[in-house]
Amino acid sequence: MTQSRHDWPSLVASRSDAPAPPRASAARIGVGGPVGSGKTALIEALIPALHRRGVDLAVVTNDLVTKEDAERLRRSGLIAPERVLAVEAGACPHTVIREDPTLNMAAGDDLEAAFPGLELVIFESGGDNLASTFSLDLVDWWIFVIDVAGGDDIPRKKGPGVLKSDLLVVNKTDLAPHVGVDLPRMLAEADAVRGGRPVVATNARSGAGVEDVADAIAHAVLFRE
Numbered sequence: 001m002t003q004s005r006h007d008w009p010s011l012v013a014s015r016s017d018a019p020a021p022p023r024a025s026a027a028r029i030g031v032g033g034p035v036g037s038g039k040t041a042l043i044e045a046l047i048p049a050l051h052r053r054g055v056d057l058a059v060v061t062n063d064l065v066t067k068e069d070a071e072r073l074r075r076s077g078l079i080a081p082e083r084v085l086a087v088e089a090g091a092c093p094h095t096v097i098r099e100d101p102t103l104n105m106a107a108g109d110d111l112e113a114a115f116p117g118l119e120l121v122i123f124e125s126g127g128d129n130l131a132s133t134f135s136l137d138l139v140d141w142w143i144f145v146i147d148v149a150g151g152d153d154i155p156r157k158k159g160p161g162v163l164k165s166d167l168l169v170v171n172k173t174d175l176a177p178h179v180g181v182d183l184p185r186m187l188a189e190a191d192a193v194r195g196g197r198p199v200v201a202t203n204a205r206s207g208a209g210v211e212d213v214a215d216a217i218a219h220a221v222l223f224r225e
């Protein structure tokens with residue numbers, strides 16, 4: 001069953017059920033997913049939601065050969081521009097978030113050095129396909145964003161992001177009637193393949209569902225008793 005904001009404890013995936021040790025450094029989370037699924041739009045919606053929760057945060061973006069997503073966030077007025085760093089992934093976006101995340105780890109370290117008291121660094125992956133996953137050397141917890149317009153068969157394709165992410169976000173719910181997608185069925189199929197890991201439906205443009213995602217982040221990696 002897809003989660004509502006009132007059942008946030010169940011949004012915290014199984015790996016996060018164990019109490020987190022007190023941390024001296026900022027929590028690090030990933031936001032990955034196919035090209036155009038709405039990763040940047042979700043981060044734009046999450047920044048104010050996390051600020052309202054008092055979270056001191058920064059963002060690292062990954063683009064293939066540009067800094068476009070970073071420039072968009074810096075221009076957004078949602079976050080101080082110096083709190084957004086860009087990694088240029090080169091030819092293979094998988095590599096910098098999974099096989100060799102050293103560039104991203106260094107960017108996270110730079111942000112922590114520049115902003116003492118930083119609590120959260122969000123790493124946005126470059127636009128990619130269903131196969132991308134994050135190295136757990138880089139992040140503590142990660143979100144995979146798919147979108148309704150990509151087709152209601154995406155959960156049935158069982159890509160690693162759909163299966164393994166700590167939170168699956170099904171974005172662009174507003175488009176379902178326009179693209180002939182049966183949204184309740186898509187969400188049910190996503191639930192079915194994830195073995196109890198949470199799924200949240202969002203419309204990153206209107207903000208629907210974004211509070212659920214912010215709650216999930218807060219309870220998974222930030223506010224732990």
Ligand SMILES: Nc1nc2c(ncn2[C@@H]2O[C@H](COP(=O)(O)OP(=O)(O)OP(=O)(O)O)[C@@H](O)[C@H]2O)c(=O)[nH]1
Nearest residue numbers: 034035036037038039040041127171172203204205
């Ligand atoms: N209708 C609708 N459009 C959305 C939603 N979320 C994002 N978009 C639009 O989808 C397009 C892609 O969104 P982005 O946030 O750039 O997607 P992305 O995953 O960051 O893209 P890449 O970084 O290029 O992979 C933009 O035109 C957004 O305005 C949504 O919930 N509903």
